[in-house]
Amino acid sequence: MVNRSSTPRSAPQGVDPLLDQAPCGFLSVRDDGVIEYANATLLTLLGWERTALQGQNIVAILPVASRIFYQTHVFPMLRVQGAVTEIYFSLRSRSGQDIPILANGVRRQRQGDAINDCVVIPIRQRMQYEDEILRAKKQAEAAIGAQKQAEATLKHQYERAIALGQITQHIRESLDLTQIFAVAAQEIRQCLAADRVGVYRFTPADEAAGGNFVSEAVAPGVDSVMVTQMPHQGFGDHYRGIRHNAGTLAIRDIHEMRLLDEHSQLFSQFQVQASLVVPLQKGHHLWGLIVIHHCSGPRYWQGVEIELVEDIAAQLAIAIHQADLVQRLQTELQERQRAEVHMTQINAELRRATGLLDQLAHIDPLTQVANRRRFSDRLGQEWARLSRDRLPLSLLLFDVDYFKYYNDTYGHQAGDDCLYAIAQAAQKVLGRPTDLLARYGGEEFAIILPNTIQKGAIAVARHIHQAIAALAISHRASAVGSQITISLGISTLIPSQKSTSTVLTQQADQALYRAKQQGRNRSVVFDPTMSHPEPKSALPPLS
């Protein structure tokens, strides 16, 4: 040791004998560690000669641990605060024995210099019971610590149960994955006090591709990875390794990982310091990842934290599975609906075709009015109905006068046109939907007038004569005039269940026969005497 001071010792003159007899050690040390003075009590305690110790560095009387404590605590406090009080450390005797001591120190200024004076009390005997007290205290603290730990564990479990409960409830209430992921990310972020929690989805059916973040929750002031779409690919590259590993990956400090430069840049761009990655399974297939980032520094991920995230991942796996089922059901449902619409269309077309066929079966193709078959059906129906209601039914039968001559004169095509024109003109006369005009045969037509008394039937007959006259179809071969005319028979009955509609047709037919006999171009109403040669009543000729 080099003693750079010219002053061999620093104790004031006349104080030495007193100091040497003091019941405590006394030591003066310079800032550079050199011992300038030690009193007799201390020298005895340490087994040093005064001349040998003075000028030595204080390190010579300190055990290793106390050297560190002196350099890091005692000297800096003396230097900065000017004093230390009741500081505990150990001194080492020349024979190598460690002596626990308590020290008080104070810094004293000299001319342009300073010295640190310390009082030293050995406390070897106190140490034993104080150590015991300290041990007891540590045990008590350990017990309290264990209790706190147990409480914290319980609290953790409780928080975990709550978070899990909420997520489970959301999964039950919602089939919307976006919403479920948002809730899960938020819950995880809050439970773990994490800076960023994301749900990362691998591109389906493409092992080589990465994926992208589909949901995210970030702490205030933390950048969103989702907002900047660009670096997804980079994360994808990084996470592809996990795809084959398929286990939870907890990274305490991202800097300790061997990362590619571009990945390392990506992590530093998003301030990632520590990360926890938990796989999301769909069946035996890795669907995606829960990615948790800690940005303020390295982070040790605790077992309970990892378990919580894994439990949530299991719940999310159920949600993903459910959403998939729902989607498949919806696709099926849509296909079924499409098939039903198609079926309805076919049915409608079928109905239209059937209706057309039905119509064709009941319509006379030449005149486009009902045919004989339709007439018979309807007459039977009306007969039955009106017999129940006891209401009158009228029937008109009419025949084109000298139609054979018309055909012979004008040809069959003109004959057909003439029948068509007569049918259409007669049809227009009929106003009620239940009235029916039918082609009865050849040039003969019939009209059913339900719920119509004789007077009404006569009126209809008159209108038909007028409508045909209005057609003004020339007929130069007619014996009753120069234009087409008809002869018409009228019959009215209240139908009875005891008889059939044949009665009505026979009566109308007889009336028609009379009309022809009486010179044609007229209407004749049936009357029961008609079986006799002379008519009882006849309507006057029209023209």
Add this chain to the structure above:
Amino acid sequence: MSVDVLSRNNVKVMGQGQRPLVMAHGFGCDQKMWRFVAPAFAADYRLVLFDYVGFGESDLAAYEPQRYSHLQGYAQDILDICAALNLEQAIFVGHSVSSMIGLLAAIAAPERFERLVMIGPSPCYINDESYVGGFDRQDIDQLLDIMEKNYIGWAHLLAPVVMQNSDRPQLTQELEESFCSTDPAIATRFAKATFYSDNRDDLAKVPVPSLILQCKDDAIAPAEVGQYLHQHLPHSTLALMAATGHCPHMSHPDETIQLIKTYLEAASLSPTYG
């Protein structure tokens, strides 16, 4: 981040210069340790002083046990401060363990730092095969024992078992007067992070030139450690000081100031050229 870093770390900015000079205190102290050297740089630099979270007048509520169990957590304090003040090409002066903390910060964000000045640094305190760090594990365990007895408060050893500082304001005050951290758990955690650290593998990664100030007879960072650092740190300068001990900035402030100034001038980082 939304944290107010400047108040969290009790950051003090002073001086009339442009180039930032950050001073980081070592284990067992706070920024007050710089008071004997800092004024010498005030005229020419923008001085930044601070306390690590858990020490001095930092915000104890911001203390996170996990983060500060590792020197990276303390390095993050420095990076947070650099970001908050938008520091670039700063000169970093670290004492003891802060040398390694600054080194980790410089690896993480090279653009923030121009030069590192390390006072009594050591990349590894524990002896390891052929490497001489100066200590064995049991030495560190004994240090923790000494610290525990001191921090709990010798005079209050018989006081109630549960340490609740709010119940005992008097004790709190006394401890604040004597120690830079009132919480034995915080101090113990920093001691473990410091003395159990091994940054030897980081040395080659340091992108910034550095000055190693190696004291004579340093009980904490022996001369072999200084040599080892100089060998393994790229672009490093080793200065062997006449000062003894481990705290030359407190015991020999003039020599410390002179060496740092000479180094910065040689690197053309003195205010005259910079």
